[in-house]
Amino acid sequence: MLRAEFGRKAHRAMMLVTLGAQSLVAVPVHAQAVPDDRLEAPSASLDLPKDLTMFxxxxxxxxxxxxxxxxxxxxxxxxxxxxxxxxxxxxxxxxEEELERLRLQVLRNLIDETLQIQEAAAKDIKISPAELDQSYARVAQNFRQTPEQFTKYLAEHGSSAASIRRQIEGESAWSRVLRSQVQPFVNVAEEEVRAVMKRLEQSKGQDEFRVSEIYLPASPENRAQVEANARQIIQQIQQGGSFQAYARQYSEASTAAVGGDLGWVRLGVLPDELSAAATQMQVGQIAGPIALPGGFSILLLVDKRQVLTADPRDSILSLKQLSIAFPAGTTQAQAQQKASTFADATRGIQGCGTVNDVGKSIGAEVVENDGIKVRDLPPQLQNLLLGMQVGQATPPFGSVTEGVRVLVLCGRDDPQDASAPSFDQIMSQMEEERVNKRARTYLRDLRRDAVIDYN
Incomplete structure (x- = not known):
């Protein structure tokens, strides 16, 4: 189990697409004609009229x-x-108590998706079946399945391929609408880009934060209810729910489509309330609900670094791991004794060249791992390894169920200072932000003009 876990990234992106559905069309089954003589007996017993008119x-x-x-x-x-x-x-x-609230949000998402597809059709924008097939195959590949296997998997869990294909159609069509109807009218001046580049150079060494958000708008009338909903969302995420999935379903910010990811930002560009919260957070921590004018935000601090400065956690390590497993039924006292013996044996390791011999002498399994980035290791090990010299070993760590292990540092490649984003990269990001802002207004107008009949 350790071998499988070692070197696995601590933060893995959720690849499942969580939006989109397609109405099912029933195909009527036409019955064959039945001879009149076969109808006589039931008609006589039930006194049914021969010429039926359905009302x-x-x-x-x-x-x-x-x-x-x-x-x-x-x-x-x-x-x-x-x-x-x-x-x-x-x-x-x-x-169960969360499902009904999710149903309401899902319906709102389906309504928005329908409006987006309808607007695309009005602009003569259509997504071809071939494009849908390619995108669906890519989603299936994320699950290491063929499209056929993925379709069966979805059906087994109460969903369908049509649901994801509908979402793909909606997102693709809406993206093309924005490219044709919004993007051509968004302009970013060269002076604006150069001003951003200048500020980046001036802020070199300052803290920069990778954050994700869930933004819930609120009016004075429903503010208390929205805050209560935000607390329930936080509770569900803390119990193992996916922040990205909840952002897709609930967030009203333009980042909802990417799971709430704001990217790397400096505190100066965030509202004061969010900046104050981010400075107090540890990586991986959730904060909220944070009151804002017009609503509430839930923040997730994904990562932290310094602007245009090399981050030691981007160092690439070469490691060797020694591990021993405990037999079933091992008590805590027995595990402690074996761990002490293991620690005594590994304490004398002098360089990676002796690891295999030490492992053989104590019956430990040795696994080599090259190309491991520090930030991909558990937080408890990151600072420990950054403070070690090549050839040194960590103290033993583990548990009764998973055994005990030691990591030996065999090499480290330190990162170079990060380079500033290019002129084109900054301009592209600024254009995207402005397009997203106009997209929210565009969708709001579509909602306002829509004729929606609820049942």
Whole structure:
């Protein structure tokens, strides 16, 4: 188990797409004609008229609509299949009391998605089936599955390929709408870019933060309820829920589509309330709900570094690991005794050249790992290894269930100072921020003008 865990990144991106659904269309089954003589007996016993006229219509294959958006139907099946994706993204760990709140949010997302697809169609923008197939195959590949295997996997968990394909269609179509209707009208002057570059040079060495957010808008009337919802979201994330999945479902910020990721920012560009919270946070910590004018934010501090300065945690290490496992039934006292013997044997390691011999003498497994970045190791080991010299070993660490191990530092390549982003990179980022801001206004106007019938 240790061999599998060692060298695995501590922070892995959630690859599951958690938005999108497609209405299901029922195909009627036409019955074959039945000879009249086979109808005579039931007709006589039930006194049924020979010439039937149906005054009502009932089709068990038709799903009841949850909402009709400008004539487009969103069914309960669509909502449930989308909800199943959200549950999957959270490892299947969503309490019952949370599901109803998620259903409402999923419906809102489906409405926005429908409006985006409709707007794209109005602008003669369509995503071809071939493009959808390619994108769906890439999502399946993230799960190391073929499209066919992934489709079966989704069905087994209450969702469908149609749900993800609908999301892909919505995001792709909306992206093209923005490129054609918004981006051409966004301008960034060269003077603005050069001013940013100058500020970057002046801020060299200052702290920079990689943060993710979930922004929940609130009015004076519903502020208390929104704050309570934010606290529930935080509780679910702390219990193992995916921050990225909740950001996609709940956040009203433009970063929702990327799981709330704000990228690397300096405190000066954040609202004062968020800056104050970020300075008090440790990497991996969640803060909130943070009151802002117009709503609340939930922050996740993903990482921290200094502007244009080499980060020691980007050092690349070459390591050797010695480990021993404890037999089933080992008590804490027995484990402590074996760990002490293991520590005595590894304390005398003098360079990586002796690791294999030491491991053989005490029956320890030796694993070599090159190209390990410090920041990808558990936080408890990062500072420890950064303070070690080549050839030194860490103190033993582990547990009764997972055994005990030691890491020996065999080499370290220190990073160079980070270079400033280029003129084109800064301009591209500024343009993207302005496009996202206009996109929010665009979608708000689509909501305002839409005809939506709720059921």
């Amino acid at each position: 009502g219509k009932s089709d068990p294959n038709v799903r009841k609509a949850t909402a009709i958006v400008n004539g487009a139907v969103i069914t309960q099946t669509d909502v449930e299949q989308r909800l199943a994706l959200v549950v999957l993204a959270n490892g299947g760990k969503v309490p």
